[in-house]
Amino acid sequence: MAAVTELTVGQVATRSGVAVSALHFYEARGLIRSHRTSGNQRRYGRDVLRRVAIIRIAQEVGISLAEIGAALESLPEGRTPTREDWNLLSTAWRDQLDQKIAQLKKLRDGLTDCIGCGCMSIDKCPLRNKEDRLSAQGPGARRLLVAR
């Protein structure tokens, strides 16, 4: 064990808590990169750990891999985020998280208001009316699922 500069997939998997297959997958999606040994095996620099950590955090925030990839890509030279970059990314992602939280809170308040009210009787419930409004928006109105 001389220089511990290079990591195998297995080592990255162990240290990051992400399956080998997931790492392959991220690489195929362009989220991480590796170079190969003469025997065609992947070797990673240590910065891959940071990258993977960022990916997982962003995923928890609810960001899709595609968006994460775009965010990383949009960094100058597509580099692994420095501390400065990370501030930008995490701030943006925190804002998204804030929005999501706010949305869920609104829904919860709706639910709370509904408990014990006459909602189920007919037509009065704010939650249900919200539904109605959606259907009233034109012929063949369809409720579109908002992308995450």
Added chain:
Amino acid sequence: MAAVTELTVGQVATRSGVAVSALHFYEARGLIRSHRTSGNQRRYGRDVLRRVAIIRIAQEVGISLAEIGAALESLPEGRTPTREDWNLLSTAWRDQLDQKIAQLKKLRDGLTDCIGCGCMSIDKCPLRNKEDRLSAQGPGARRLLVAR
């Protein structure tokens, strides 16, 4: 147009804002029920509107169709919720929503703390360490977050 007691799929779709195909799907999953005309077309009682409204609300809370089905099923006689039942369901679901909100808040606070900190150096970040614990749950796509 005598008794307006029975609804066709199309009518239910229009009034609930849910696509016909989705109604078929819910029926296949046992979430709603219909009876058939002599010509094999579906007819629904009006209570289906209430059921569908409940299903959509629960989905928005982040409950899966399977869980929604189980909840409805667990009602005595598998009936469409009365106001009393609805109180139970909505209370339970609100609690789940509360938990989800709390979880996201924790994540946000973690992100906030991380902004500008030395997280990216190595091993110190609370978010990263949390990740380590969080690995390995099961095959297939993992739904980490609330949809929408």
Added chain:
DNA sequence: GCTTGACCTCAAGTTAAGTTGAGCTTGTAA
């Protein structure tokens, strides 16, 4: 030098929640 565990590639499977399409039947308004 051989065995064994870690790797490699590529294709196909998985889950959720529906949608889309083909081919055929019903119901209703003119």
Added chain:
DNA sequence: TTACAAGCTCAACTTAACTTGAGGTCAAGC
């Protein structure tokens, strides 16, 4: 009575994020 919108069934497709498996290679310890 006929046209045509609305319904029916069933299979296959969709997206995201991976996992699983088959069939074959690499590397390291004994």
